[in-house]
Amino acid sequence: MASHAGHLIENPHEIGSTGLPHRKILMWLFLASDCMFFGALISTYLIYRGRSVSGPTPEEIFDIPLTSTSSFVLLMSSYLMVLALAAVERGDIGKFRIYCLGTAFFGSIFLGFQVYEFSHFYHAGLTLQGSLFGSSFFVLTGTHGCHVAIGVLWLLTLFFYSFTGGVTQKRALDTEIAGLYWHFVDIVWIVIFVAVYLLEYII
Numbered sequence: 001m002a003s004h005a006g007h008l009i010e011n012p013h014e015i016g017s018t019g020l021p022h023r024k025i026l027m028w029l030f031l032a033s034d035c036m037f038f039g040a041l042i043s044t045y046l047i048y049r050g051r052s053v054s055g056p057t058p059e060e061i062f063d064i065p066l067t068s069t070s071s072f073v074l075l076m077s078s079y080l081m082v083l084a085l086a087a088v089e090r091g092d093i094g095k096f097r098i099y100c101l102g103t104a105f106f107g108s109i110f111l112g113f114q115v116y117e118f119s120h121f122y123h124a125g126l127t128l129q130g131s132l133f134g135s136s137f138f139v140l141t142g143t144h145g146c147h148v149a150i151g152v153l154w155l156l157t158l159f160f161y162s163f164t165g166g167v168t169q170k171r172a173l174d175t176e177i178a179g180l181y182w183h184f185v186d187i188v189w190i191v192i193f194v195a196v197y198l199l200e201y202i203i
Contacts, residue, residue: 027177031184034147038188041140042195048132049199056124058133062197063117070113071193074148077106078186081179091169093162100162100175103182104155107148114145137196144192147185154178 049058084099118138128138158178161167167175 021173023173023177024180027180031180034184035188038140038144038191041136041143042191045136045140046195046199048136056121056126061121061124061126063120064197066113066117067193067197070110070117071189073106073113074110074186074189077103077110078183080106081182085172085175085179088167088169088175089172093167096167096175097159097162100155100159104152104159107152107155107182111145111148111152114141114148118142140192140196144185144188147188151178151182151185154181 080099080103084096084103087093087095087099118141126134126137128135155178158167158175
């Protein structure tokens with residue numbers, strides 16, 4: 001058995017010359033590329049912010065308390081993800097299931113908030129085709145929502161996989177990689193929340 005950060009790795013061939021598992025390096029590379037992708041989407045939104053607005057303006061439809069609540073829920077899910085990883089690293093699969101399912105549940109609540117928000121905006125007159133602002137807003141936040149949905153499905157897969165013996169202390173790397181993705185999604189949302197929602201009231 002090989003070790004990584006003080007924990008056993010089931011397959012010693014996973015460790016590369018850098019001392020890190022290959023899959024973890026690949027995830028970091030993916031997140032780096034995804035960071036540039038979101039950077040492009042956020043930059044596009046900021047460029048078209050307030051331009052070619054037909055229908056309601058951001059100040060008229062944004063509900064900061066509501067979005068702040070959904071943001072808090074998503075951030076708390078990151079805390080549960082940390083607890084889930086800690087549980088599987090010490091071999092407590094029962095606690096892992098609780099925290100993993102809780103993380104997925106909080107992520108689902110966030111998605112529910114987003115669906116409600118999108119529906120409200122649409123009925124208020126803000127649409128994807130209606131303006132450059134609407135297009136850039138829905139593409140940016142919708143893309144992030146898709147990332148959250150993928151993360152929720154990933155976590156649910158780990159949760160159900162734990163009942164078949166697929167989640168063990170020696171395979172904690174699987175949960176760690178899922179955790180890296182989930183924390184990245186949360187950090188991206190913090191940037192989006194500031195750039196899209198709070199910026200409208202700061203500037």
